[in-house]
Amino acid sequence: MTDSRYLKRTxxxxxxxxxxxxxxxxxxxxLPPGYNEIISYPVVYCQDGEEFFNxxxxATHANQLILDEGIDPFIIVGVEVNTTIRTEEYAPFGNRFEAYTSCFTEEIIPFIEQKYPVxxxxxxxILAGDSLGATVSLHLALKRPDLFAKIISLSxxxxxxxxxLLAQETDLAALSLFMIVGLQEQNYTTDTGxxxxxxLNRKAKALLEERGAKVTYFEKDGKHLWGFWQQELPDALIHFLK
Known part of the structure; x- marks a missing residue:
């Protein structure tokens, strides 16, 4: 049974x-347990924000890590997306990609930084995403290395x-990724094929490492589902926040 302290979330x-x-x-x-506006906090920005929470x-994982695992408190921002146009916003070939990435860097980040002590x-x-959410997180970091250096990539x-686009980069030494993919994802059908x-993840890992990025990479038994990713989230958060 989940400890009731983990469920008291703000x-x-x-x-x-x-x-x-x-x-x-x-x-x-x-907002983490003991949240105090005079303290500054690391921040995790999640694509597919609704799914990361639900x-x-x-949030339950974060409470557990902060209350019992000695992880310093951090803030999480989940950015919600309309799933019917998700590919258009998250994929670099999507017709809303430029608008979404501009919204993220020019509107969402300033809004959060003005209102919360991040x-x-x-x-x-830290940028976090699953599937195409991981893809857009990587592209955000490639576009704006002045803003982002850490990515949690779930499949x-x-x-x-x-x-x-990744192959066109030359120096990614400032970039650090936690990547995981499920071994039962070798024949997964999406809206584009x-x-x-x-x-795909092996190729991305190789390109990243050739350009100096620090990559922590795992292949585990798992499908392209939140049931798999949910179990891996605590280790991903610990990797960057310990």
Whole structure:
């Protein structure tokens, strides 16, 4: 049974009016136990924010790590997405990709930094995503190394356009990734086709390491599902926050 202390979570719902997207975008903000506005905190930004909270149970994991595992308190920001246009926003070939990544860096980050005491160094911001959410996290870090240096990649959807963009990079020594992929993801069908996610992640890992990025990489028994990723989230958070 889950300890009741882990379930006492402070989660605030926010909304911003995005000029880039021409619509409202909703955020969920987790505040750690003992939250104090005069203290500054590392921050984890999650794509698919609703799923990270509902299916990844990231707030419950965070409470457990902070209360029992000695991890310093941190803030989590979940950025919600409309699943019907998710590929258009998260994939570099999507027609809303530029608008979404601009919204993220020019609107969401400043909004959070103005309202909450989060740290502003690249090493204190962590981007987290599953599948295409991991992909857009990597592209955000490639576009804005001044903002982002750490990525949690859960079964990243590193399709050919992303691998090509990655191959064009020369120096990624400042970048650090925690990557995991499930061994039962070798024939997974998405809205754009059927892919071998294990092979895609191996290719991305090789390209990243050739360019100096620090990659912690795992292949484990698992499917392209939150049931797999949820179990891996605590280790991913500990990796960057311990």
């Amino acid at each position: 989660i605030i719902k926010e909304e911003i009016e995005s000029e880039f997207l021409g619509e409202k975008r909703y955020l969920r903000v987790y 299916f990844g149970r990231i 740290r502003r160094e690249p090493g204190e911001r 990243g959807a590193y399709y050919e356009p992303s691998l090509k 059927t892919y071998n996610f294990v092979e």
